[in-house]
Amino acid sequence: MDTLPKVATNTYVECTKCETETYHRVLTHIDDSTAQLECEICKKKRKLKLSSGKTVAKKKKKTTRKRNTHKNQYEEAIETYGESPQPYNMKTAYKENIAIDHPKFGLGVVTESSTRKISVIFEDQVRDLIHNRE
Numbered sequence: 001m002d003t004l005p006k007v008a009t010n011t012y013v014e015c016t017k018c019e020t021e022t023y024h025r026v027l028t029h030i031d032d033s034t035a036q037l038e039c040e041i042c043k044k045k046r047k048l049k050l051s052s053g054k055t056v057a058k059k060k061k062k063t064t065r066k067r068n069t070h071k072n073q074y075e076e077a078i079e080t081y082g083e084s085p086q087p088y089n090m091k092t093a094y095k096e097n098i099a100i101d102h103p104k105f106g107l108g109v110v111t112e113s114s115t116r117k118i119s120v121i122f123e124d125q126v127r128d129l130i131h132n133r134e
């Protein structure tokens with residue numbers, strides 16, 4: 001059995017039907033990290049995923065961008081900003097998509113830029129900051 005992936009060992013995992021950890025037998029291997037198990041007690045079948053172990057979600061780790069929460073927007077902004085973060089200074093003019101290192105609010109990314117004002121998304125919320133002040 002040495003060709004089988006690690007997931008393919010008979011094991012104790014939670015059975016949703018028995019509502020406790022029961023001994024599960026490996027039936028088949030779906031891929032390198034997924035196996036189908038059968039509960040020894042109630043014979044209920046379930047999938048076991050090696051990496052996360054909880055869901056049969058896709059392998060991609062990135063959060064889905066469907067939900068338009070602040071956290072997602074922030075993470076997306078952080079992933080896509082251009083140059084390295086610049087220290088915030090109200091005299092500097094910032095363009096959209098520039099990352100700012102703010103002494104108080106931390107790392108943020110400019111989402112909107114107008115003549116005197118920028119909207120910056122920080123981890124906790126979006127803030128309007130002054131920029132381009134002479």
Ligand SMILES: [Zn+2]
Binds near residue numbers: 016019022044
């Ligand atoms: Zn069971």
